[in-house]
Amino acid sequence: xxxxxxxxxxxxxxxxxxxxxxxxxxxxxxxxxxxxxxxxxxxxxxxxxxxxxxxxxxxxxxxxxxxxxxxxxxxxxxxxxxxxxxxxxxxxxxxxxxxxxxxxxxxxxxxxxxxxxxxxxxxx
Amino acid sequence: xxxxxxxxxxxxxxxxxxxxxxxxxxxxxxxxxxxxxxxxxxxxxxxxxxxxxxxxxxxxxxxxxxxxxxxxxxxxxxxxxxxxxxxxxxxxxxxxxxxxxxxxxxxx
Numbered sequence: 001x002x003x004x005x006x007x008x009x010x011x012x013x014x015x016x017x018x019x020x021x022x023x024x025x026x027x028x029x030x031x032x033x034x035x036x037x038x039x040x041x042x043x044x045x046x047x048x049x050x051x052x053x054x055x056x057x058x059x060x061x062x063x064x065x066x067x068x069x070x071x072x073x074x075x076x077x078x079x080x081x082x083x084x085x086x087x088x089x090x091x092x093x094x095x096x097x098x099x100x101x102x103x104x105x106x107x108x109x110x111x112x113x114x115x116x117x118x119x120x121x122x123x124x
Numbered sequence: 125x126x127x128x129x130x131x132x133x134x135x136x137x138x139x140x141x142x143x144x145x146x147x148x149x150x151x152x153x154x155x156x157x158x159x160x161x162x163x164x165x166x167x168x169x170x171x172x173x174x175x176x177x178x179x180x181x182x183x184x185x186x187x188x189x190x191x192x193x194x195x196x197x198x199x200x201x202x203x204x205x206x207x208x209x210x211x212x213x214x215x216x217x218x219x220x221x222x223x224x225x226x227x228x229x230x231x232x
Binding site: 046047048049062064065098104105106107108109110111112114115116117 | 154155157159165166167168169172173178210212213214216218219220221223225226
């Protein structure tokens with residue numbers, strides 16, 4: 001049973017960088033079958049995928065077009081965790097942020113473990 | 125981009141069968157995954173690859189997918205099934221996941 005534990009601040013000022021960390025228990029960030037994702041949820045945007053990192057002999061990243069210019073998702077193999085950095089935030093980035101384990105066994109992809117969620121408010 | 129359409133709400137009496145739909149262009153040609161989200165909690169995967177149930181999910185939860193509509197069926201609905209339900213597919217053109225807007229299931 002994979003467990004994900006999120007940490008990070010709940011309040012970020014406009015124009016600054018939102019940073020969250022997701023610690024992995026019961027799996028490895030270097031898994032060759034899983035991918036490690038960040039998503040967010042807000043009343044205006046619903047559930048929105050932001051990006052992922054995964055290892056397949058080397059590290060890969062994918063990002064949503066909507067945040068591609070502002071986002072980084074990084075693995076930390078020494079701590080078995082991964083992080084989200086979203087810069088130049090605005091009040092529109094206010095949301096509940098989730099980390100999630102992604103899995104696939106074919107042409108599709110789903111999220112079978114989720115962190116507890118972190119409400120991040122962007123406000124001065 | 126690919127759009128998934130869900131009804132905002134569905135209501136059903138305890139013991140009856142609830143059906144939650146997810147519409148999308150030729151969604152029958154894609155694999156659909158379903159999540160349950162209770163207030164204040166993270167989503168939980170309840171159906172993947174149209175019909176498969178993760179361990180620990182009751183057999184009362186089942187799924188189907190054909191044509192332009194995928195359906196999550198909850199048999200013998202219980203008060204504990206009250207939640208928001210989201211469908212999700214992988215959009216191969218953009219190489220990104222896409223979620224439906226969610227359906228609130230109310231147990232009368």
